[in-house]
Amino acid sequence: MNTISKTLALMLLVLAMPAAAAASDDPLDSSQWRYMLRQYFPDAKVVFDDRVRVVAPDYAEDSLATPVQVRAEGLEDVERVLVLADHSPINPVLDYYPVRAAPAIGFHFKVQQATPIRAAMRTADGTWHVGGVWVDAEGGGCTAPSVGSASPLWESRLGEVEGRLWARGDRSQRLKFRVVHPMDTGLAAGIPAFFIRSVTVSDADGRTLARLEPDEPVAENPVFALDLKHAGAVTVEGRDNNGNVFSARIPAPAS
Amino acid sequence: MSRGALSGCLLLAGLLVMPGAMAASRYYDIEPVEVAADTYVVFGAQENFNDANHGAIANTGFIVTDEGVVVIDTGPSRLYGQALREAIGRITEQPVVQVYISHAHPDHFLGNNAFDDVPIAALPGTIDAVRAVGADLAGNLYNLVGAAMRGTSAVVPDQTVEAGTTATFGDHRLQLLAASGHTAADLMIMDTTTGVLFAGDIAFHDRAPTTPNADIDAWRAVLAQTREREFAVLVPGHGPSTPDDAPLSQTGDYLAWLVDRFTQDANDGMSAAEVMFQPLPERWARLAVQPGEYRRSVSHLYPAIEQSALPERTE
Numbered sequence: 001m002n003t004i005s006k007t008l009a010l011m012l013l014v015l016a017m018p019a020a021a022a023a024s025d026d027p028l029d030s031s032q033w034r035y036m037l038r039q040y041f042p043d044a045k046v047v048f049d050d051r052v053r054v055v056a057p058d059y060a061e062d063s064l065a066t067p068v069q070v071r072a073e074g075l076e077d078v079e080r081v082l083v084l085a086d087h088s089p090i091n092p093v094l095d096y097y098p099v100r101a102a103p104a105i106g107f108h109f110k111v112q113q114a115t116p117i118r119a120a121m122r123t124a125d126g127t128w129h130v131g132g133v134w135v136d137a138e139g140g141g142c143t144a145p146s147v148g149s150a151s152p153l154w155e156s157r158l159g160e161v162e163g164r165l166w167a168r169g170d171r172s173q174r175l176k177f178r179v180v181h182p183m184d185t186g187l188a189a190g191i192p193a194f195f196i197r198s199v200t201v202s203d204a205d206g207r208t209l210a211r212l213e214p215d216e217p218v219a220e221n222p223v224f225a226l227d228l229k230h231a232g233a234v235t236v237e238g239r240d241n242n243g244n245v246f247s248a249r250i251p252a253p254a255s
Numbered sequence: 256m257s258r259g260a261l262s263g264c265l266l267l268a269g270l271l272v273m274p275g276a277m278a279a280s281r282y283y284d285i286e287p288v289e290v291a292a293d294t295y296v297v298f299g300a301q302e303n304f305n306d307a308n309h310g311a312i313a314n315t316g317f318i319v320t321d322e323g324v325v326v327i328d329t330g331p332s333r334l335y336g337q338a339l340r341e342a343i344g345r346i347t348e349q350p351v352v353q354v355y356i357s358h359a360h361p362d363h364f365l366g367n368n369a370f371d372d373v374p375i376a377a378l379p380g381t382i383d384a385v386r387a388v389g390a391d392l393a394g395n396l397y398n399l400v401g402a403a404m405r406g407t408s409a410v411v412p413d414q415t416v417e418a419g420t421t422a423t424f425g426d427h428r429l430q431l432l433a434a435s436g437h438t439a440a441d442l443m444i445m446d447t448t449t450g451v452l453f454a455g456d457i458a459f460h461d462r463a464p465t466t467p468n469a470d471i472d473a474w475r476a477v478l479a480q481t482r483e484r485e486f487a488v489l490v491p492g493h494g495p496s497t498p499d500d501a502p503l504s505q506t507g508d509y510l511a512w513l514v515d516r517f518t519q520d521a522n523d524g525m526s527a528a529e530v531m532f533q534p535l536p537e538r539w540a541r542l543a544v545q546p547g548e549y550r551r552s553v554s555h556l557y558p559a560i561e562q563s564a565l566p567e568r569t570e
Contacts, residue, residue: 138395162565176565
């Protein structure tokens, strides 16, 4: 084999390997990605993967509440979903453990400036699969006070949960719930960080179906949409960073 | 002050004015279209704000009377307002004597800088909104449009329109109709002399309606009432004018469809991002600025509808 064909063979070999997430090959071409890799995935195997779908508008109409839907298409054994924003004073947006649920979650988040919004899904073999999109924005969402912080009304309703289940095929349900909470980031002058730290969804026997750990950038009075691999009523329990707890039983869908 | 210093000041003033005048014609190609006797419309681009259209996306209009020119909406920037005024000057020697602002959205009133020597009238709700958020709206448009915005600030209208009154300019009698729905205060102007109805953003035509400050029920009620009116020409806030009520029915049908779709999606448990990225039916996909405007409407309208599909409080 001459040198040229050796080189070609080596190049083909390189092309055939799964895309390792070096800073240079970030499909979103973000200047922050090298730092994100070091900070959030030290020593881990990270690949960009089109099966990890992040759906969000290309412009944040509401910097305080920009919708995002994360889901996997044909990626199995996802144990953890980490949602991150590169250009944000607080990069982690939400950490989701779909124990008996699909690796899919819908919610709203605060946008401080134009940023990639990414989902990193860790599969059972320890590999992180990353997908994402850019969201442009007028911005300022993370450093603005919550609407709730300006009004005493929320205090009497703090931790109230409104939730509903929808049957989605055999032993599968969409759960949507809203929690009354200001979700203050701590980055608005004079208003300390005050946000929901953890939420657990369990079945009637107390088995965990899904667990999520929101970070400060999740929008005020958050609404979460989850896809549970479970039929029947569930319990939603959570706590915030000040130790306030909330819980609610969501009845099985009518029909 | 010495004569030398004075002429220096005049020279400086001349330098300051001239580039502005040149810049106005460089950014904005204002071509008034005569839609009825004495009545002209400058049609905006059927696009979102960008640095190619320099913010000129809304229709502006003017009526030439024997007692001066009445301007309806001033466009997105000082330079647009100047270019509009120059275009009026090419059509008539009559001075501009009155400005009406249809509502407090940046594509309609930020040209006020060029008319600050003329009474600028608006509904009380419009005046309040320009005072409260005008500077933010101008700042946002600087970000979206860029250099064409220079010298633009939010000039608060200095004259209040009383709902249901009539104003007369020469032989043109203008009915000043107070409505709401697109925003908290939407002024429509009916010229009973020519039969031209300036509907402002109550009516969109072949361009998806915008909903950041909308009250959909109120808006649909106004559209239904307005369809009962007699008019010869309808000038929508965006899109071509028509001799019929097509812009009114199209806007009403779109808003009805939007609410029905969001209500159904909320009752199916869909997340806001899922709702945003659904395909649109052909009739609504082919409107200008789609699917972007539809996606903005998800942000504006879906949260409340989504919440109403959840039980009041789960125990």
